[in-house]
Amino acid sequence: MAHSKSIKIIYEMLMTQYGHLQWWPAQSKLEIMIGAILTQNTSWKNVEIVLELLISSDMLSCKKIISSTDEKFAKLIRPAGLNNVKTKRIKSLVSFLLAACNGNVSELQSWNSSVLRSSLMNINGVGPETSDAILLYALNKPFFVIDNYTRRMMSRIGISPLRDTYDSWQSMFNTAINMDTQIYKQYHALIVENSKLHCRKSPSCGGCPLNRICDYAATQ
DNA sequence: GACCAGGCACATC
DNA sequence: GATGTGCATGGT
Numbered sequence: 009m010a011h012s013k014s015i016k017i018i019y020e021m022l023m024t025q026y027g028h029l030q031w032w033p034a035q036s037k038l039e040i041m042i043g044a045i046l047t048q049n050t051s052w053k054n055v056e057i058v059l060e061l062l063i064s065s066d067m068l069s070c071k072k073i074i075s076s077t078d079e080k081f082a083k084l085i086r087p088a089g090l091n092n093v094k095t096k097r098i099k100s101l102v103s104f105l106l107a108a109c110n111g112n113v114s115e116l117q118s119w120n121s122s123v124l125r126s127s128l129m130n131i132n133g134v135g136p137e138t139s140d141a142i143l144l145y146a147l148n149k150p151f152f153v154i155d156n157y158t159r160r161m162m163s164r165i166g167i168s169p170l171r172d173t174y175d176s177w178q179s180m181f182n183t184a185i186n187m188d189t190q191i192y193k194q195y196h197a198l199i200v201e202n203s204k205l206h207c208r209k210s211p212s213c214g215g216c217p218l219n220r221i222c223d224y225a226a227t228q
Numbered sequence: 229g230a231c232c233a234g235g236c237a238c239a240t241c
Numbered sequence: 242g243a244t245g246t247g248c249a250t251g252g253t
Binding site for chain 2: 032043044045047048049050051052053054055089090093097132133134135136137138141153155156157196199200203204
């Protein structure tokens with residue numbers, strides 16, 4: 009893939025700017041999985057509020073979630089928005105977890121990765137991005153998470169796959185980074201961090217490493 | 229008051 | 242296959 013070298017260089021530039029980020033800290037794999045759904049179209053700040061609520065009310069367990077009423081659960085996760093939709097989605101995920109491993113999420117780590125990804129994608133409300141976030145951050149599997157930040161930032165630099173599909177974006181990164189789970193985690197975190205701090209609208213804001221990255225990309 | 233935030237399902241063309 | 246829309250809240 010023609011962009012592999014650039015993708016590696018951009019990673020180094022972002023690392024120089026931000027260093028190692030402690031991203032997606034959580035007390036349990038289930039917390040990460042539920043966070044992955046809560047964060048859909050929602051700022052992480054509001055997700056944190058809800059995760060704290062779930063912890064403090066001792067609701068971070070598959071069996072407790074599945075046995076709570078939709079109304080009660082929706083009220084609990086309300087600060088993260090889309091609460092009725094997300095109640096259904098989280099319950100669908102939890103149903104899968106109970107059926108697949110009786111809620112012992114660690115057991116999923118021994119599953120074949122592609123089988124597991126297909127299973128996750130079959131859950132109502134779990135699309136490719138949520139599925140890959142779960143695989144990468146909860147289960148340490150090498151699946152690069154492609155979100156809008158990633159597409160926007162890389163497109164602006166001039167790096168995009170031939171076809172603008174999720175799978176094409178993902179395989180572009182897979183080829184460049186060679187299935188390294190730790191770098192996948194860090195790279196995605198760096199992209200989001202940079203996008204949050206800079207360049208939401210204009211690529212020419214002060215102090216943004218993206219300007220230097222664009223300069224670099226223009227020489228390639 | 230408009231716009232955005234770490235998407236997805238579904239309908240329609 | 243591409244595009245549009247509903248879902249909902251909280252911050253800027």
